[in-house]
Amino acid sequence: MNLHLTGHHLEVTPALREYVQSKLARLSNHFDHVIDLKVTLSVEKLVQKAEATLHVPGNDLHAECGAENMYSAIDLLADKLDRQVLKHKEKISNHNQASGGLKHQPVE
Numbered sequence: 001m002n003l004h005l006t007g008h009h010l011e012v013t014p015a016l017r018e019y020v021q022s023k024l025a026r027l028s029n030h031f032d033h034v035i036d037l038k039v040t041l042s043v044e045k046l047v048q049k050a051e052a053t054l055h056v057p058g059n060d061l062h063a064e065c066g067a068e069n070m071y072s073a074i075d076l077l078a079d080k081l082d083r084q085v086l087k088h089k090e091k092i093s094n095h096n097q098a099s100g101g102l103k104h105q106p107v108e
Contacts, residue, residue, distance in 0.1 A: 001027075001034045008042035010070075016041065019071060023078040024052075031085045033057050039077075041070060050077040059088055 065076035
């Protein structure tokens, strides 16, 4: 998984980089086919925002969160992306049903 971390009106410290990597590592635990992950951390007045775009085969997943604290925004972002990855994985695995299509059902 390629991680691109950028800051907008914010300097990305090594502590922030480590925190983002540790929180988003669980995405690769659920779904091995994560190609690219772009995370942007920004500050807008009193709101700390975290945005991420996740590139997986066949789809791009995007999520953004805002909070008073950057670490809590990253936590919320990781939760949102986790739910999206699980939903995407479920869609892919349910594509071919085990019982087959309607035309492959036995005629009674």
